[in-house]
Amino acid sequence: MSTTRYADMFANLKAKNQGAFVPFVMVGDPNKETSLAIINQLVESGADALELGIPFSDPIADGPTIQKAGIRALRSGVRTQVCFDILSEIRNNHPTVPIGLLLYSNLVLANGIDNFYAKAAAAGVDSILIADVPLREADRFITIAKQNNIHQILIAPPNASNETLKAIGEKSDGYTYLLGRSGVTGTETAVEIPAAELIAKLTQFKVAPPLLGFGISTPEQVANAIQSGAAGAISGSATVNIIEANLTDQDKMLADLGSFVSRMKAATLL
Amino acid sequence: MNKLDSKFGDFGGMYVPELLVPALDQLEQAFLDAKEDPSFQKEFMGLLKDYAGRPTAMTLTRNIVSNPLVKLYLKREDLLHGGAHKTNQVLGQALLTKRMGKTEVIAETGAGQHGVATALACALLGLKARIYMGAKDIERQSPNVFRMRLMGAEVIPVNSGSGTLKDAVNEAMRDWSANYDKAHYLLGTAAGPHPFPTIVREYHRMIGEETRAQIMEKEGRLPDAVVACVGGGSNAIGMFADFIDEPSVRLIGVEPAGKGIHTKEHGATIVTGTKGVLHGAYTYIMQDKDGQIEESYSVSAGLDYPAVGPQHAFLAETGRAEYYAITDEEALNAFQLLAKKEGIIPALEPAHALAHALNMADEATEETIIVLNLSGRGDKDLEHVVKILGDKL
Numbered sequence: 316m317s318t319t320r321y322a323d324m325f326a327n328l329k330a331k332n333q334g335a336f337v338p339f340v341m342v343g344d345p346n347k348e349t350s351l352a353i354i355n356q357l358v359e360s361g362a363d364a365l366e367l368g369i370p371f372s373d374p375i376a377d378g379p380t381i382q383k384a385g386i387r388a389l390r391s392g393v394r395t396q397v398c399f400d401i402l403s404e405i406r407n408n409h410p411t412v413p414i415g416l417l418l419y420s421n422l423v424l425a426n427g428i429d430n431f432y433a434k435a436a437a438a439g440v441d442s443i444l445i446a447d448v449p450l451r452e453a454d455r456f457i458t459i460a461k462q463n464n465i466h467q468i469l470i471a472p473p474n475a476s477n478e479t480l481k482a483i484g485e486k487s488d489g490y491t492y493l494l495g496r497s498g499v500t501g502t503e504t505a506v507e508i509p510a511a512e513l514i515a516k517l518t519q520f521k522v523a524p525p526l527l528g529f530g531i532s533t534p535e536q537v538a539n540a541i542q543s544g545a546a547g548a549i550s551g552s553a554t555v556n557i558i559e560a561n562l563t564d565q566d567k568m569l570a571d572l573g574s575f576v577s578r579m580k581a582a583t584l585l
Numbered sequence: 586m587n588k589l590d591s592k593f594g595d596f597g598g599m600y601v602p603e604l605l606v607p608a609l610d611q612l613e614q615a616f617l618d619a620k621e622d623p624s625f626q627k628e629f630m631g632l633l634k635d636y637a638g639r640p641t642a643m644t645l646t647r648n649i650v651s652n653p654l655v656k657l658y659l660k661r662e663d664l665l666h667g668g669a670h671k672t673n674q675v676l677g678q679a680l681l682t683k684r685m686g687k688t689e690v691i692a693e694t695g696a697g698q699h700g701v702a703t704a705l706a707c708a709l710l711g712l713k714a715r716i717y718m719g720a721k722d723i724e725r726q727s728p729n730v731f732r733m734r735l736m737g738a739e740v741i742p743v744n745s746g747s748g749t750l751k752d753a754v755n756e757a758m759r760d761w762s763a764n765y766d767k768a769h770y771l772l773g774t775a776a777g778p779h780p781f782p783t784i785v786r787e788y789h790r791m792i793g794e795e796t797r798a799q800i801m802e803k804e805g806r807l808p809d810a811v812v813a814c815v816g817g818g819s820n821a822i823g824m825f826a827d828f829i830d831e832p833s834v835r836l837i838g839v840e841p842a843g844k845g846i847h848t849k850e851h852g853a854t855i856v857t858g859t860k861g862v863l864h865g866a867y868t869y870i871m872q873d874k875d876g877q878i879e880e881s882y883s884v885s886a887g888l889d890y891p892a893v894g895p896q897h898a899f900l901a902e903t904g905r906a907e908y909y910a911i912t913d914e915e916a917l918n919a920f921q922l923l924a925k926k927e928g929i930i931p932a933l934e935p936a937h938a939l940a941h942a943l944n945m946a947d948e949a950t951e952e953t954i955i956v957l958n959l960s961g962r963g964d965k966d967l968e969h970v971v972k973i974l975g976d977k978l
Contacts, residue, residue: 372877373751373863375758376602382745394875420600421862425876447862449603451587470603479603497604498763 318441318464320413321489324363325524325546334583335547336537337526338554338576339366339417341384342401343393345562350388352569353558354405360573361580364413365405366444366528366549369398371419376446378501380552383559395422395431399438406439415442415468415489420452428456432463442489444468450482457486468492471522473513484520491517493525493545502552506530506540514544532556534582541583550579588613591779593899599778601758601865608765613780615685616787625680632676636709637666639673639791643799643956649926655946658808659959660796662820663931669961670820671702674788675771679706681784682769689768690714693757695722695750695816696887696934697729698961699773704738714738717756719749722886725969747880750816750890754864774817775894778865782822782894789823796956797827804954810835810945813958814938815908816852816887818894820960825906835907837945838897839938841883842910852881853910854893855901863892869901884913884973885933885966915940917973920963932961933970 328335338357343350357365370388374381406414416435423431423445435443443465448456450469460467466489471480473494483491493513495506506529517525524546531537532553540548557575561568587610592598599609619625633639642661650657662670682690690712694700700716707714716733720742723730733740746752754777761770775785793811800808811828813821815838828834843851851857858869863878871879871891881891900906911919916933919940924930931939935958942957963970 372746373755375755375864376762378759379745389877394877396875419862421870421872421876421878423876424861424867425872425874446602447600447865449599449601449606451591451606452598452600472602472604474604474607476607479606494604497765499759504763 320411320441321364321466323411324413328363332585334541334545334585335363335526336361336576336580336583337364337366337547337549338362339368339549339551340554340558341368341370341381341388342398343370343388343391344384344555344558345387346391347393347397347401349565351401351404352565353572355408356569356572357576358409358412360576362412362576363547364415366415366417366551367402369395369416369418369422371422374419376499378499378503378552380502380555380559381500384555395426399434402438402440413441414439415444416440417444417446420445420447428459432459432465436463436465440465442466442468444470444492450479450486453486470494471517471525473497473509477516480516480520480522484522488523490546491522491525493527495527495529495531498529500529500552502530502532502556504530506536508539508543509545511543534578537579537582541585547583587779588617589780589783593896594902596868596898597779597782597866597895599865600862600867601778602762604762605765608761609778609780611685612681615681616780616784619681619684625684629677629680633673633791637672637676638664640795641665643796646927649922649943650946652946652949654951655949655953655955657942657946658800658954658956660792660824660956662792662958662960663929663962667702667705668964669698669702669932670789670792670823671698671773672705673791673823674785674819675699675702675706677788678769678771678784679710679712682712682771683710685769687767687769688713689764690771691757691760691764691768692771692773693717693750693753694773695753695889696885697722697726697733697965698887700733700738700740701729703771704733704736707738708736715741717741717743717753719747719753720744721748722750726886726965728968729965749880750886751878758864774819775822775896776817776864776866776868776892782866782896785819786822786826786896789819790826792820792823792958793825793827796824800954800956807831807834808954808956810837811956811958812837812839812938812942814839814888814934814960815893815897816890816934818897820958822894822896824958825900829905836900836905837941838906838908839941840908840910841885841888841937842912843882843884845912846910849879850882851910852883852889852891854891855897855908856910866895868895868898869893884916885937887932887934888937909941911937911940917970919943920970930963931959932963933966935960
């Protein structure tokens with residue numbers, strides 16, 4: 316049995332007539348201690364769940380903001396094991412918040428897939444999304460995810476065929492990462508609010524609740540995403556931009572992150 | 586699902602964002618349709634012959650080999666229009682681009698040879714090219730940068746990461762994931778996600794096919810070995826493809842040992858590498874124990890790549906092909922030797938293969954015929970080599 320934190324979260328939010336706001340940051344950005352403070356701040360300011368990256372040298376799905384976050388973490392010596400240490404602390408501090416990892420396949424393979432998922436489960440991770448593992452390569456990861464009680468998250472791109480959506484409905488649970496547009500991560504290009512047709516198809520193929528991501532940086536976009544039928548919104552580069560803008564002043568960084576998350580969360584109220 | 590096998594044993598596959606899968610499927614379909622379309626084949630073959638200058642010559646060396654038992658032939662891809670083998674498959678993919686109704690081409694380049702080939706094909710066929718090139722490579726290959734710009738391509742410097750080929754590939758893939766509707770990613774080597782390794786091999790396989798016909802004509806038998814340099818592995822797989830099912834022909838790939846494979850400064854992926862995923866394929870890569878990709882190094886920009894085409898990984902693992910590594914110094918010696926003894930200035934990339942072929946020639950104790958794929962000419966390297974050798978010449 317996978318963890319029930321996502322299901323519990325979506326049920327609670329539904330009862331309160333809210334969508335989910337999920338910030339993304341890179342674990343270890345800019346260093347271990349500050350990263351812990353950052354992630355705690357996100358939860359305390361109202362994040363419903365966390366989407367967390369593991370730094371990788373060659374992030375092909377990421378734009379400049381997330382690339383730089385990874386480089387900062389790597390330069391401060393953060394590697395996968397340090398990330399698991401940080402994740403364990405976050406889990407201790409926040410027992411109920413769903414924690415998802417978003418990372419690249421080579422980090423998983425270098426550890427051995429079994430070993431990586433076992434370590435992630437031990438650190439209290441609920442879900443894993445591998446940016447460069449499409450449905451077609453996903454089966455062996457899904458099998459091991461299930462053995463470790465972890466949700467394997469799949470991506471529904473705006474150009475997804477019915478065949479792809481059907482398979483996502485059958486193979487993944489927890490939530491579905493709904494891509495708001497083509498391209499790489501970043502606020503340079505804004506999200507496109509999904510067509511009602513796509514949301515209807517997601518319902519038809521019974522995919523796990525869709526969280527819309529890519530290009531989300533304002534409360535208006537969050538509100539639009541949820542009104543269009545998404546279960547919530549993920550905001551990565553906008554969150555990481557606040558870290559990058561305040562690297563020399565941690566107090567201001569945390570204060571700015573806090574107010575950003577509060578505003579984005581407020582926009583999830585239907 | 587894929588129409589062609591996307592893997593070579595466990596190697597290869599499509600480790601890309603879900604977003605790119607439809608674009609890769611579209612490419613696979615276009616490749617298969619084109620194969621059955623006589624008008625496509627006629628146009629491709631016509632361009633190869635009348636524009637690029639195929640078939641290329643095969644030259645028996647006269648002076649460089651001292652062992653009388655050995656005949657060393659050079660397959661002269663250096664004589665191809667553009668100055669390297671790269672033009673073959675670029676013409677094929679550029680025609681596929683048009684067939685898919687796309688008007689723009691994205692490419693990456695290391696030494697600049699693939700960039701030049703892309704620029705010339707796009708100029709010829711009326712496509713708009715933008716080419717990502719590592720900032721460090723732009724510096725060491727400036728004549729090629731000028732060539733690309735002269736032929737109307739936009740050259741975009743890449744400063745992220747190590748500023749070399751791998752980072753240029755990252756940027757090209759990022760661009761493609763935003764623009765696949767109108768742009769084709771014209772990948773330059775036999776690496777990357779399916780179907781690129783297969784398409785690039787098939788559009789270079791005339792190298793081996795011509796070699797077979799030419800050696801049969803000259804010698805009446807197959808060669809004992811074919812030798813080619815391996816960065817991503819496109820010229821080597823083009824040479825190997827027609828001989829894979831001929832067990833008497835040794836297939837020999839030569840990787841860059843840089844400053845030595847015991848140092849961190851090399852690009853000998855197969856010889857020293859571990860398995861992992863880079864740029865969409867499961868293959869041999871250079872990485873640390875955590876799976877972070879390590880920067881490769883070679884005096885030759887075209888071999889400076891920390892992964893290798895997945896079919897080479899498979900040929901190495903099954904033992905069908907052999908892979909060795911040659912240092913910068915050995916390659917530079919071979920570079921000068923070919924110039925002095927045969928009047929041919931090779932690119933630094935095949936100079937690696939030449940150094941290994943000369944070692945094989947020295948050690949041969951029976952009659953041996955070796956064909957070396959001389960994959961490119963050395964004009965682009967002159968400035969760089971002058972800096973290294975200075976007045977030692």
